[in-house]
Amino acid sequence: MRIVIGQGSCGIAAGAEKVRKALAAQNINAEVSITGCIGMCYLEPIVDIYDDENNLTRLVKVSENDAEAIAKFVNCGDKAAVESLVVTDEDSEFLTKQTRIALRNCGIINPEKIEAYTNAGGYQALKKALCDMTPEEVIEVIKTSGLAGRGGAGFPTWFKWNAARQSAGEEKYLICNADEGDPGAFMDRAVIESDPHNLIEGMLIGAYAIGAKHAVVYVRAEYPLAIKRLKNAIAQATEQGIIGENIFGSDFSCDFTIKAGAGAFVCGEETALIESLEGHRGMPRLKPPFPAQSGFWRKPSNINNVETFANVAWIINNGGEAFAAMGTEGSKGTKVFAVTGKVKRSGLVEIPMGKTLRDVIFDIGGGMKTDKPFKAVQMGGPSGGCIPADLIDTVIDYKALGATGAIMGSGGMVVMDESTCMVGMAKFFLDFTAKESCGKCIHCRIGTKRMLEMLERITKGEGREGDIELLEELCYSIKDGALCGLGQTAPNPVLTTIKYFRDEYEAHINEHKCPAGECSDLIEYKIIADKCRGCTLCARNCPVDAITGSVKKPHVINTDKCIKCGKCYQSCKFGAIVKE
Amino acid sequence: MEKRAVDLSLLDGVLQEYAPVKGSLITILQHTQEIYGYLPREAIELISEKTGIATSEIMGVGTFYTQFRFEPVGKYLIMLCQGTACHVNSSELILQTIKDELGIDDGQTTEDGLFSLKCVACLGCCSLSPVMMINEDTYGSLTPDKTKKILKELREAAQ
Numbered sequence: 127m128r129i130v131i132g133q134g135s136c137g138i139a140a141g142a143e144k145v146r147k148a149l150a151a152q153n154i155n156a157e158v159s160i161t162g163c164i165g166m167c168y169l170e171p172i173v174d175i176y177d178d179e180n181n182l183t184r185l186v187k188v189s190e191n192d193a194e195a196i197a198k199f200v201n202c203g204d205k206a207a208v209e210s211l212v213v214t215d216e217d218s219e220f221l222t223k224q225t226r227i228a229l230r231n232c233g234i235i236n237p238e239k240i241e242a243y244t245n246a247g248g249y250q251a252l253k254k255a256l257c258d259m260t261p262e263e264v265i266e267v268i269k270t271s272g273l274a275g276r277g278g279a280g281f282p283t284w285f286k287w288n289a290a291r292q293s294a295g296e297e298k299y300l301i302c303n304a305d306e307g308d309p310g311a312f313m314d315r316a317v318i319e320s321d322p323h324n325l326i327e328g329m330l331i332g333a334y335a336i337g338a339k340h341a342v343v344y345v346r347a348e349y350p351l352a353i354k355r356l357k358n359a360i361a362q363a364t365e366q367g368i369i370g371e372n373i374f375g376s377d378f379s380c381d382f383t384i385k386a387g388a389g390a391f392v393c394g395e396e397t398a399l400i401e402s403l404e405g406h407r408g409m410p411r412l413k414p415p416f417p418a419q420s421g422f423w424r425k426p427s428n429i430n431n432v433e434t435f436a437n438v439a440w441i442i443n444n445g446g447e448a449f450a451a452m453g454t455e456g457s458k459g460t461k462v463f464a465v466t467g468k469v470k471r472s473g474l475v476e477i478p479m480g481k482t483l484r485d486v487i488f489d490i491g492g493g494m495k496t497d498k499p500f501k502a503v504q505m506g507g508p509s510g511g512c513i514p515a516d517l518i519d520t521v522i523d524y525k526a527l528g529a530t531g532a533i534m535g536s537g538g539m540v541v542m543d544e545s546t547c548m549v550g551m552a553k554f555f556l557d558f559t560a561k562e563s564c565g566k567c568i569h570c571r572i573g574t575k576r577m578l579e580m581l582e583r584i585t586k587g588e589g590r591e592g593d594i595e596l597l598e599e600l601c602y603s604i605k606d607g608a609l610c611g612l613g614q615t616a617p618n619p620v621l622t623t624i625k626y627f628r629d630e631y632e633a634h635i636n637e638h639k640c641p642a643g644e645c646s647d648l649i650e651y652k653i654i655a656d657k658c659r660g661c662t663l664c665a666r667n668c669p670v671d672a673i674t675g676s677v678k679k680p681h682v683i684n685t686d687k688c689i690k691c692g693k694c695y696q697s698c699k700f701g702a703i704v705k706e
Numbered sequence: 707m708e709k710r711a712v713d714l715s716l717l718d719g720v721l722q723e724y725a726p727v728k729g730s731l732i733t734i735l736q737h738t739q740e741i742y743g744y745l746p747r748e749a750i751e752l753i754s755e756k757t758g759i760a761t762s763e764i765m766g767v768g769t770f771y772t773q774f775r776f777e778p779v780g781k782y783l784i785m786l787c788q789g790t791a792c793h794v795n796s797s798e799l800i801l802q803t804i805k806d807e808l809g810i811d812d813g814q815t816t817e818d819g820l821f822s823l824k825c826v827a828c829l830g831c832c833s834l835s836p837v838m839m840i841n842e843d844t845y846g847s848l849t850p851d852k853t854k855k856i857l858k859e860l861r862e863a864a865q
Contacts, residue, residue: 135830135831135844136831136833136834136846138844139831139834139837139843139844139845139846140834140846167832167833167834168833170833170834306830307827307828308828309788309789309790309791309792309793309827309828310789310790310791310828310832311828311830311832312828312830312831312832315830347736347773348826348827348828348829348830349830350842385732385733386732386733386736387771388732388735388736388771388772388773388774389771389772389773389826389827390770390771390772391827402732403729404728404729405728405729405730405731405732405733405767406731406767407766407767407770408770408771423729464832466790466791466794466832466833466835467790467791467794467795467832468794468795472791472832472833473833504790507790538790538832540790540791540794540832541794542794546794551793554790554793555790558788558827562827564770669806691802692799696799696850
């Protein structure tokens with residue numbers, strides 16, 4: 127018997143380490159080990175129990191108090207002891223409906239042991255590339271596969287590799303962008319935490335293809351566990367000669383370094399990332415020259431995203447055709463999405479391109495977790511946009527998603543219900559981009575700030591006629607005037623919310639109303655007398671004594687005194703307080 | 707909070723290893739912050755002397771990235787996630803709760819030096835939103851009550 131505990135960041139935050147310690151304290155006849163992120167984040171902590179025939183019993187939402195029951199099950203076969211923890215068939219479908227390539231080992235193997243990766247067929251693709259293929263042949267296979275940049279832009283990977291290969295110069299760099307800055311996206315973190323050797327293998331194949339002797343990973347400092355596991359994996363691979371001189375007896379040599387980012391969203395832009403790697407402020411460079419010609423230390427460099435590299439070894443092993451067989455005409459293979467927000471089953475979803483948003487949010491994600499209807503899904507983070515409910519059947523494809531005004535992006539999918547204000551959403555992203563603008567281009571630096579001020583006014587009920595048009599005008603001038611992707615895409619959340627939810631903007635501006643009931647300046651709290659039982663809880667929670675009434679009699683809110691903090695609304699157990 | 711005298715000898719190892727390596731400024735600053743909890747002025751001057759990078763440039767880099775601080779922080783650094791999923795799941799309520807409980811604003815430290823509050827970009831635990839990290843530990847699925855309980859427990863643990 128084997129017991130495997132999911133220990134990605136989400137699992138640990140949900141209490142997986144406490145569960146592991148509790149299990150270790152029990153006298154259990156089984157080996158207890160860990161794995162990375164299983165992807166069913168909404169069911170964490172998860173404990174997988176494999177019997178000697180490798181049959182899996184998956185226990186979910188396990189707490190440290192369940193250790194004894196688990197010991198009973200493992201030691202005596204008493205399944206009734208854990209019956210209430212066993213994953214339901216419905217929840218199991220969350221995984222069985224996926225097609226996992228980039229995530230193929232995530233939540234299965236132990237990320238801290240290189241043997242676990244090699245036993246799963248790891249490093250065979252690297253061996254094949256180094257011993258049986260020329261760099262040109264590797265690039266050709268990637269070309270056939272149709273693999274495109276998974277960081278957001280969707281640029282063909284082979285084209286970048288080929289450009290870097292063709293660039294003159296002995297010293298070249300292969301760089302991995304693991305600065306996953308989009309709020310609401312965590313697939314890169316999951317790959318590094320759960321299958322770091324897969325990233326290393328993909329990068330080494332890329333380095334061989336472009337002729338680089340140095341591989342560098344630029345990873346967010348906010349991901350300490352990912353950094354720890356990647357460092358450990360690099361040390362193991364170096365010890366086994368997989369990183370270093372004459373790898374697998376070939377004449378290919380490559381070293382590996384990790385650089386921790388220091389928190390700047392703009393460093394996801396490749397030239398800003400290079401500036402940061404060199405120890406400077408992360409401000410984008412003018413292109414051309416492109417990094418393929420002049421990148422890190424002005425040497426030819428190639429930069430790809432984590433998920434892009436995570437597909438490479440699979441493609442080399444299975445052939446470009448097998449990858450290209452999945453997906454649509456213009457978008458090949460699979461894509462990983464981090465599905466979060468008001469969705470029932472949140473977690474990591476990898477599906478072939480060509481599926482629809484409905485497939486992801488409703489079929490796999492299980493629909494809404496609240497009783498409020500689905501309103502929109504935000505894709506692509508601050509560079510993307512909000513796709514409304516009536517476009518739920520949009521196909522997942524770079525072009526089709528781009529046509530909605532949103533983008534594929536890196537894979538963040540934040541699901542929203544009727545309680546999310548779309549003007550507030552636009553404000554939220556503008557607040558983010560205004561803070562993260564590096565300040566190099568005036569349009570981005572000042573434009574985002576001015577837009578944010580306007581959105582703040584609108585959400586306070588101080589919007590003026592003509593504000594929507596002015597916002598649109600600013601959007602287009604920022605798009606035209608900014609140098610890098612951050613600035614050029616910063617207006618997208620505003621443009622898409624105006625496009626699909628113009629009525630909400632108008633309600634804020636003309637009627638001083640927030641239809642979603644989120645903007646605190648535009649709502650009033652009221653007590654429905656019929657529902658109020660006079661329990662006095664709201665009055666006791668009110669910080670400004672705005673609620674009056676005697677015990678067992680309906681209470682009343684003095685709207686002149688009310689500061690709209692919402693404490694009464696949260697505390698009422700009878701649903702007697704409403705927002706209007 | 708009172709600043710303690712800065713023992714610059716703690717930086718010797720870091721500077722020996724990284725000062726000669728070009729492009730290492732951010733790494734040096736990260737190690738410095740790990741040692742002191744923030745970037746003391748004296749340390750910046752020493753880094754400048756050893757690397758030959760002007761203090762103005764070091765400050766330029768230090769202020770560019772959100773990770774770096776120039777003031778000491780409390781015993782517990784609360785990093786409240788401001789990601790999209792947290793926003794949709796009402797992280798604003800959690801922020802309000804922390805502000806009310808501790809009487810501090812984003813970027814401030816309580817008078818007793820126990821808690822500092824910092825609103826940060828997405829922590830990547832979106833499935834557990836709203837989320838905060840206190841020092842190395844992540845706390846998810848927060849509600850105002852749960853947040854109050856966590857703060858109370860930490861305050862008691864510190865006594």
